[in-house]
Amino acid sequence: MYPYWLEIGGYRLPTFGPMVVLGFLAAHFFIKKELQRKGADPELASSIITAAILGGLGGAKLYFVLFELPAQASWREFFGAVFSGSGLTWYGGFVVAAAAIVWVIRRHGLSLGATADASGIGLAIGYAIGRIGCQLAGDGDYGVPTDLPWGMAYPDGVVPTLAKVHPAPVYETLMGLAIFGVLWSARKRITIPGLSFYLYLIMTGMARLSVEFVRLNPRVLWGLTSAQLISVVLMVVGVGGVVYLLRTRRGRRGLEGSLEPARPGGE
Secondary structure (H helix, E strand, C coil): CCCEEEEECCEEEECHHHHHHHHHHHHHHHHHHHHHHCCCCCCHHHHHHHHHHHHHHHHHHHHHHHHHCCCCCCHHHHHHHHCCCCCCCHHHHHHHHHHHHHHHHHHCCCCHHHHHHHHHHHHHHHHHHHHHHHHHHCCCCCECECCCCCCEEECCCCCCEEEEECCHHHHHHHHHHHHHHHHHHHCCCCCCCCHHHHHHHHHHHHHHHHHHHHECCCEEECCEEHHHHHHHHHHHHHHHHHHHHHHHHHHHHHHHHHCCCCCCCCC
């Protein structure tokens, strides 16, 4: 593990931060390329990424402070949690970041579906790279003990463990790269605006739902974790969106066919 990539005297720079920055840069690159391909202003990618950074980090920290910090925590512990580099929850960050991105899209008068498609591709690659930072830091995002050949110990991690556990961040990186690969390779064949983003919601929900079964997070309802419950919501929204878009497209085609002038002569 490499929790700190630079140590000078008593100053240590964690590896997690640079990997998150690299993830946002990768997301910006691919969102910009997609916006340009779709005929939109590619410079708007910067506004989308800025919204994702502020909304994602702010939402992740806000959720942790409000719902995961002990109720009896002192003011010192509260402010320490607010300004620390830990306590960033995926689901809090995702929800607020998504809302912030939608606000930016609406504010600039862009096509919500087409721009969301580009954003989904960027979110997939950005998340995959960011999870590499979790793996390098050993920050407690690993899973339960396992005797599988690829089980890993994190003796030098920020949250160390000597037991061999599931390297959950590696799983999430691989699944994030797979989601990105699917969306990127299919981007030119998916012609319905918004469809790619709904597919992203389904796949990212499935990925997080599955990895949570080997994570250490507590179960809160029906034997599921908070992240799994939100993942189910994302999947339901994604499936509903796909069904709606396909039915709408099919209905339009049927309407266009019914409006065609009748051809002379019998059958």
